[in-house]
Amino acid sequence: KKGGRINATTALAANLLNIKPVMKFGTGKLDIFQKCRGIKKSRKAMLDAMHNELETTFKKEYEAGKIYLMAASSSTSEVTADWISQIRESFPGMDVMCDDLSLGLSCHIGPDGLGIGCSCMPL
Template sequence: MRTAVMTDTNSGITLDEGRINGIYVLPMPVIVDGKDHMEELTLSHEMLYKALNENKDIVSSQPSPAALTEMWEKILSEGYDELVYIPMSSGLSGSCNTAKALAADYDGKVVVIDNHRISITLLDSVYDAKFMAENGSSAEEIRAYLEENAYQNDIYITLHSLKRITKTGRITTAGAAIATVLNLKPILKIQGGKLDAYAKARGMAAAEDKMIEAARKDLESKYAGIPKEHISIGAAGTMESQETVKRWVDRVQSEFEGYKVTYRPLACSIASHVGTNTQGVAVGLTARTLEINK
């Protein structure tokens, strides 16, 4: 069986990266001031950050059924017997359930996997799926593994500003104003497709400390005994300068010496909800053997 692997840009995998590594990547739609855009094709991270800072109306959206099915049919026409599609968690978007409904018409050739992950942890799942496909696993075997280990990942993110998230209704405008005056930074946790409040800190430096501490506790408890080469540490964010990105990645790497650290900017559809200069760290289990950093 030849099994193709497909995801979307919410994984942090770019179109070019996907082409190089034999992974099919669907651009996610984002609507800016009523105009439709597709991540990478007509909307870059820089363009989105500018729009966010200008307080434009920005809404994430699902891929259209036509975009999904056209891509599936193109992949299957290239000689694949089946494909796995790994979108963002069903807990954060309806796109996964939409894809599952569409896949019912493909007689088992399209397997949609609800891996309950997003961003840098979803990236790990996609590369795990590619690794398994190249080593003879079927689409159903890949689905079983990824869904069984869906909750073996934890993400902590700190929002620099509460301006965007107030629009989601998760925090009131008055609450956001008080937090801004007190320089309080909310630390959120994403696990299993749920976004929950984890802690708060006064200032970004203290928030970074709390995120690092949380990830370290996960390593010492939830992931205790797992070899370092099967643990992925991720750094992510919507930082606007390469200097800030480098500083954060260097900090994460120094705190988790001996682990493989991967950085990706948050996808445009995620950034539209959290705003600019958000920082995050993630811990997750991977089936691949990672080249660890000495």
């Protein structure tokens, strides 16, 4: 709302319904992947999307064990630690690295942003 991307009525409705947008980076653009009611459902949507990416886009590297996961956060250290724990539970045995979200991204999404991504090791 503050940035002018949505109007006040939409922002109020999203706030009342506790709607959390789940975003996805594509090739050069950021799109809304899914809208969820509550943080638990949005976290599950992100984990499900990562499972899907590992089974499709990164299947060869995933099967070879050449993938590591990356968690990102603009939230508190407690929330970040909980997010990393949830990722490790969902992807047992996989390496998980974590870093703060960049300031450029954090200023657009605001506080308490979470993310997940993956990177391939050389084959």
